[in-house]
Amino acid sequence: MLEISIFTRELVLSIAILGPILFWIFLKIRRHLLNDSQSANPLGIPNAELFYIDEGKQTKPFFNRQFEVLGKPDAMYKTPTGLVAVEYKSRRGSVQDSDVSQALCAALAARGDGHNVYQVIVKTQTDQIEIDLPRSDEELFNRIKLDVAAARSIKHGGTGTANPHPSKCGSCAHKKSCAFTVA
Amino acid sequence: MAKSKSNWISASEVGRARFCAHALELKYSGAAVSASAEKARARGDAAHKQFNTQMRNAERDSRCFIASQVYGFNDPRTEALRNWRDTVLMPTVAGRLFVKIYYASSPFLVKVCRRLSVVNSAMRFLLDGFRRVINVADKKELMDDA
Numbered sequence: 113m114l115e116i117s118i119f120t121r122e123l124v125l126s127i128a129i130l131g132p133i134l135f136w137i138f139l140k141i142r143r144h145l146l147n148d149s150q151s152a153n154p155l156g157i158p159n160a161e162l163f164y165i166d167e168g169k170q171t172k173p174f175f176n177r178q179f180e181v182l183g184k185p186d187a188m189y190k191t192p193t194g195l196v197a198v199e200y201k202s203r204r205g206s207v208q209d210s211d212v213s214q215a216l217c218a219a220l221a222a223r224g225d226g227h228n229v230y231q232v233i234v235k236t237q238t239d240q241i242e243i244d245l246p247r248s249d250e251e252l253f254n255r256i257k258l259d260v261a262a263a264r265s266i267k268h269g270g271t272g273t274a275n276p277h278p279s280k281c282g283s284c285a286h287k288k289s290c291a292f293t294v295a
Numbered sequence: 296m297a298k299s300k301s302n303w304i305s306a307s308e309v310g311r312a313r314f315c316a317h318a319l320e321l322k323y324s325g326a327a328v329s330a331s332a333e334k335a336r337a338r339g340d341a342a343h344k345q346f347n348t349q350m351r352n353a354e355r356d357s358r359c360f361i362a363s364q365v366y367g368f369n370d371p372r373t374e375a376l377r378n379w380r381d382t383v384l385m386p387t388v389a390g391r392l393f394v395k396i397y398y399a400s401s402p403f404l405v406k407v408c409r410r411l412s413v414v415n416s417a418m419r420f421l422l423d424g425f426r427r428v429i430n431v432a433d434k435k436e437l438m439d440d441a
Contacts, residue, residue, distance in 0.1 A: 141399040153353045154346075165347055168340075173305070183306025186343065187350055202342030214310030221306060256309055263304045263312035266323055272316025280314060285332030286321040 153189065155233055155240070157196055160189035176224025179253050181260060183218035185229075194230040197222060201236045203283075211236075212243065213259045219245060220252050360401040364408050365419045372426065379429055 153160055165171075166184045173182045185197035199215035201207070211234050219229040232243045246252050253260075266272045274292035281287050281295035311319040362373040384390030408415040 154349050180302045200346050202339045210310045210314035213313040214306045217306035217309040259309045259313045262316050263308040266320050272320035274317035275315040285328045286326045289326035
C-alpha cells in the first residue's frame with residue numbers, strides 16, 4: 113500500500129515536471145511546422161519566390177509611359193497570383209503615408225513595364241502592412257495623383273506646402289534650410 | 296530654382312511630396328543636406344543591403360542554426376552540413392521530420408551556446424565528430440559506387 117502511494121506520488125511529480133516541458137516542446141514544434149508550411153521569406157509571403165531585387169544604382173528603374181512615373185520597388189516576389197512589390201524602410205516605427213505613396217508609385221511604374229503587381233508590402237523594422245492594388249492602372253494612379261501632381265508642380269518651379277511636424281522635421285534632410293521647421 | 300521641362304516623376308519624389316512638399320521644393324532648389332541626414336542615408340543604404348542579403352538567403356534555406364553559431368554563417372563547414380541536409384536528409388520523410396524537430400529545438404540550444412562557452416565548445420566537439428562520421432560515410436559510399 114505504501115509502495116503504491118510512493119509510486120503514485122512520483123508519477124504525479126513526474127507529470128507535473130515533465131508535462132509543461134513536453135507541452136512547451138510540442139508548441140515549439142507546432143509553431144515551426146506551421147511557419148515552415150507558410151513561407152521562408154522574411155516578409156511572410158506564402159508560396160513566393162524572389163523575382164527582383166533593387167541592387168542600387170546598377171538596377172534600372174521601371175517606367176510607366178502612360179502616367180510618366182518611374183520607380184523601383186526594393187524587391188518583388190512572384191506568387192501564383194502575380195507579383196508582390198516590397199518597399200522597405202530601415203527605420204523603426206509605423207509605416208507612413210509617404211511610404212505608401214512611394215510604394216504605390218513604384219508598383220505603378222513596374223506595371224508600366226508589364227509586371228503584374230497585385231499587392232504591395234511596406235515594411236519598417238517594426239511594422240508591416242499589405243495593400244491590395246486595384247486591377248486598373250487608372251484606379252491605382254488615382255490613389256497617388258495628388259502627390260504626383262504636387263511633385264510635378266514643384267519640379268516645374270511651383271512651391272510646396274510645408275507640413276511641419278516634430279517627427280518629420282527631425283528626420284528631414286533640409287531642416288537647417290527650412291523656415292517652417294519645428295524640429 | 297532650376298525648372299525642369301520633363302514631366303517624369305520618380306516614386307521617391309512622390310513619397311517626398313507626400314511627406315512634406317516644402318522639403319521637396321528645398322531639394323529642387325539645391326538646399327544643403329545636413330551631415331546627420333547624410334549619415335542617416337548611409338545607415339539606410341547599409342540596412343537595405345542587409346535586408347537584400349536576408350531576402351536572398353531566405354531563397355535558399357540557409358538555416359543551420361547550431362553550425363552557424365559554432366562555425367559561422369558562411370563557414371565552409373556550415374555549408375557542408377547544409378549540403379548534407381539537402382542531399383541526404385531532405386529526400387526522405389524521416390530526414391525531413393528530423394530537420395523539423397532540429398529547427399524547433401536548435402534556437403534554444405543556440406541561445407545556450409551563446410551564454411555558456413562550455414556548451415559552445417561541447418557542441419563544436421560533437422559537430423566535428425559528426426562531420427567526420429559524415430565524411431567517412433560519404434567516402435564509403437563513393438568507394439561502393441566505384
